[in-house]
Amino acid sequence: MVPVTEFQKIGVGLSCFGIFFILFGVLLYFDSVLLAFGNILFLAGLAFIIGLRRTAHFFFQRQKLKASSFFLGGVALVVLRWPRIGMLVESYGFVLLFKSFFPVAFGFLGTVFNMPFLSTLFSFSGSSSSVV
Structure with missing residues (x-):
């Protein structure tokens, strides 16, 4: 098992708060302050989880430069109070950045649903015969 450092724990917390503020900002009709705060927290959490050098390397690879410019440009637009655009x-930019990760995530979810306990849980939730 890989040991988790205190900085990584802080990073996970910052990222979770960032995602919460982004979702809450979208629910409140694209509130620019909440969205900007969520973006900053998410990026800071990512830097705490994988480190500053790896974060910069991830965003500024040659093949991901277009996606990074869209993602970071969108963050800049949100900070400049143009939240919808x-x-x-x-x-x-997020979809372009993480498009290679989506098959891995969906494959993982497929293996999770094949676990005996979870498959019985989801079979019960899917076949609800309630009239409500």
Whole structure:
């Protein structure tokens, strides 16, 4: 098992708070302050989890430069109080940045659903015969 450092624990907390503020900002009709705060917390959490050098290397690889510019440009638009356009640009950049990770995540979810306990749990939740 890989040991988790205190900085990584702090990073996970910052990232979770960032995602919470982003979702809360979207729920409150794209509140620019909440979205900007969420973006800053998410990026700071990412830097705490994997380190500053690896974060910079991830965002500024040659093949990911277009995606990074869209993502970071969207963050800048949100900070400059253009939340709707900024979130559209940012989400496009996010999809471009993490498109190679999506098959891995979906494969992991497929193995999770094949676990005996979870498959019985999801079979019960899917076949609800309630009339409510």
